[in-house]
Amino acid sequence: MTTAAAPLTAAEKAHSRGPRQNVMSRAAAMLVMGVFTLYFLTPIWWLLVTSTKTGSEITGSAALWFTPNSISTFFTNLTGLFQYQDGLFVKWLVNSALYAGAGALLGTIIAAMCGYALAKYEFKGREAIFNVVLSGVLVPATALALPLFLIFSEVNLTNTYWAVFLPSLVSPFGVYLARIYAAASVPGELLEAARLDGSGEVRTFFTVSTRLMAPALVTIFLFQFVAIWNNFFLPLIMLRDQALFPVTLGLYAWNSQISQIPELRTYVIIGALVSIVPLIIAFLGLQRFWSSGLGAGSVK
Amino acid sequence: MATLNQAHTPSLRAGRSPRTAHTGRSTRRAVVVFVAPFAVLFLLFYAAPIIYAVIQSLLMVEREGTFGAPQQVFGGFTQYALVFQDSAFWASVGRVLLFGVVQVPVMLGMALLFALLLDSPLLKGKRFFRLAFFAPYAVPGVIAAIMWGFLYSPSLSPFGAVTSEINFLDGSLVLWAIANIVTWVYVGYNMLIIYASLLAIPTEIYEAARLDGASNTQIAWRIKIPLVTPAIILTAVFSIIGTLQLLAEPQTLRSFSSAISSTYTPNLAVYTTASIPNYNLAAAFSVVLALATFILSFVFLKATQRKVSQ
Numbered sequence: 001m002t003t004a005a006a007p008l009t010a011a012e013k014a015h016s017r018g019p020r021q022n023v024m025s026r027a028a029a030m031l032v033m034g035v036f037t038l039y040f041l042t043p044i045w046w047l048l049v050t051s052t053k054t055g056s057e058i059t060g061s062a063a064l065w066f067t068p069n070s071i072s073t074f075f076t077n078l079t080g081l082f083q084y085q086d087g088l089f090v091k092w093l094v095n096s097a098l099y100a101g102a103g104a105l106l107g108t109i110i111a112a113m114c115g116y117a118l119a120k121y122e123f124k125g126r127e128a129i130f131n132v133v134l135s136g137v138l139v140p141a142t143a144l145a146l147p148l149f150l151i152f153s154e155v156n157l158t159n160t161y162w163a164v165f166l167p168s169l170v171s172p173f174g175v176y177l178a179r180i181y182a183a184a185s186v187p188g189e190l191l192e193a194a195r196l197d198g199s200g201e202v203r204t205f206f207t208v209s210t211r212l213m214a215p216a217l218v219t220i221f222l223f224q225f226v227a228i229w230n231n232f233f234l235p236l237i238m239l240r241d242q243a244l245f246p247v248t249l250g251l252y253a254w255n256s257q258i259s260q261i262p263e264l265r266t267y268v269i270i271g272a273l274v275s276i277v278p279l280i281i282a283f284l285g286l287q288r289f290w291s292s293g294l295g296a297g298s299v300k
Numbered sequence: 301m302a303t304l305n306q307a308h309t310p311s312l313r314a315g316r317s318p319r320t321a322h323t324g325r326s327t328r329r330a331v332v333v334f335v336a337p338f339a340v341l342f343l344l345f346y347a348a349p350i351i352y353a354v355i356q357s358l359l360m361v362e363r364e365g366t367f368g369a370p371q372q373v374f375g376g377f378t379q380y381a382l383v384f385q386d387s388a389f390w391a392s393v394g395r396v397l398l399f400g401v402v403q404v405p406v407m408l409g410m411a412l413l414f415a416l417l418l419d420s421p422l423l424k425g426k427r428f429f430r431l432a433f434f435a436p437y438a439v440p441g442v443i444a445a446i447m448w449g450f451l452y453s454p455s456l457s458p459f460g461a462v463t464s465e466i467n468f469l470d471g472s473l474v475l476w477a478i479a480n481i482v483t484w485v486y487v488g489y490n491m492l493i494i495y496a497s498l499l500a501i502p503t504e505i506y507e508a509a510r511l512d513g514a515s516n517t518q519i520a521w522r523i524k525i526p527l528v529t530p531a532i533i534l535t536a537v538f539s540i541i542g543t544l545q546l547l548a549e550p551q552t553l554r555s556f557s558s559a560i561s562s563t564y565t566p567n568l569a570v571y572t573t574a575s576i577p578n579y580n581l582a583a584a585f586s587v588v589l590a591l592a593t594f595i596l597s598f599v600f601l602k603a604t605q606r607k608v609s610q
Binding site: 036037040046058063064113116129139140144148149151167175200229232251252256259268275276283284 | 326327328329330331333335338339341342344346348349350352353356410413414420422423429431432433434436437438439440441442444446447448451455456457488516537542545547548551552554567570571574579582583586589590593594597598
């Protein structure tokens with residue numbers, strides 16, 4: 001990207017518009033981006049700084065800067081958070097990792113297989129299935145939360161791991177993306193060659209095709225992971241037992257108790273920080289994959 | 301969408317190539333293996349709930365006398381009649397529509413502007429800006445609402461000088477306080493989708509335009525924006541769906557602001573009605589909401605498609 005920009009800049013300098021005007025528009029562009037960087041990062045910075053403060057320091061000290069004993073307070077807060085109510089917060093983190101990690105992994109495989117079949121095979125009902133999947137994309141998951149609750153209560157499965165885990169596996173958007181990626185990145189000739197070599201269709205998918213679709217699969221995984229990690233309505237309506245909560249629902253519950261239990265404020269703030277760190281790490285670590293895969297869903 | 305054409309091409313090519321007879325049965329088996337897991341889960345956790353919600357919404361609870369045991373009986377469109385008479389529900393629908401009409405264009409306008417700037421030769425440090433703008437997407441709605449709840453709060457905010465003058469959490473402003481949270485979280489995500497499709501445009505097009513004497517602004521308006529329209533439509537549809545489903549942010553902000561009622565958004569109304577518990581009416585709300593969302597995004601897709609193809 002940055003390398004591609006260089007020849008354009010040269011071409012532009014040669015252009016009739018004067019160099020002064022060019023400097024002006026550069027400055028304007030940097031100014032816009034700079035101001036919005038503050039907008040996007042200040043709340044996160046505030047969260048980081050506030051998590052290093054005691055309850056009284058939150059209002060009693062400079063809000064956007066650290067206090068002299070920030071580091072020790074941070075670790076006091078952190079141990080407090082992890083020990084509060086017998087390590088309930090740790091349980092929430094593990095739950096979220098299970099719901100989102102295992103759910104997105106399985107969900108991605110399931111969506112990839114279906115999308116792959118829709119892209120690479122001719123069969124009866126293919127268009128019908130794809131249309132159903134597309135309408136599934138347009139039906140919001142939250143509209144399903146209440147009826148799912150009613151169905152799960154018929155079979156006495158509300159307030160269990162399954163009640164949140166199983167519905168999270170279904171990702172029509174994942175199937176839609178997988179179909180596009182499979183069509184674009186798995187050549188039909190390669191599948192023919194695999195067939196001639198005597199490789200079974202399913203084996204070819206898992207050994208050859210998934211490798212070609214890898215950036216796409218990482219993208220589908222990440223976005224399903226985020227969707228499950230952020231899901232609020234389904235666990236809110238399904239779960240009563242605090243030990244089963246994902247971290248978002250847990251922090252929500254603590255936050256609504258702050259007026260009765262003021263010391264929870266410190267834990268809500270540091271808990272919020274701790275809960276967004278895994279996602280930020282996942283996005284930074286896998287950036288190479290998703291930034292190339294992201295556009296394919298909408299590119300002409 | 302334009303993507304469908306592209307998705308077809310390779311499979312058509314595969315169909316044209318010589319195919320031996322023995323592959324017929326094994327491919328059919330493979331298709332079943334590939335499609336079945338998704339199909340089963342989709343039927344159980346997508347289709348069945350929709351059907352179940354429709355059935356529930358057609359039932360009503362009847363009691364024999366005041367203290368008789370409650371009994372579910374067929375009620376026809378009784379619940380739907382109640383839905384259409386429920387002024388609080390329609391007020392919540394109006395509220396999210398107003399929210400969407402303002403917030404979605406503002407958010408997508410910002411996303412488009414940032415994507416164009418990232419794609420222009422004017423900017424240095426693109427990698428940094430891309431990550432900084434995208435970072436809020438890693439913050440779940442609940443957490444974002446908690447953070448901004450503190451930032452808005454007159455007593456706790458680091459911007460006390462502002463928040464003690466303007467109360468973002470009172471009745472007249474809280475809708476826009478929520479709009480700001482949603483914008484903060486999703487601008488970067490939409491920006492990246494648009495940016496990715498800008499990167500896919502072959503640079504020869506720009507060179508040709510430059511030789512014809514087009515300026516950066518002209519290239520942006522005449523070439524880039526028309527070519528990324530499919531990406532913008534995609535982000536718009538998802539934003540519309542998201543707007544009608546608003547729940548986590550207003551529900552979380554309720555502990556910071558008393559101006560958010562228990563029926564502030566349609567989904568909050570569903571949740572509140574279900575907690576009464578009045579499942580039949582809540583199911584009817586869900587059905588109406590799902591239908592409205594589906595129709596609105598479908599109509600939007602069709603309308604913009606026609607406009608684009610003209």
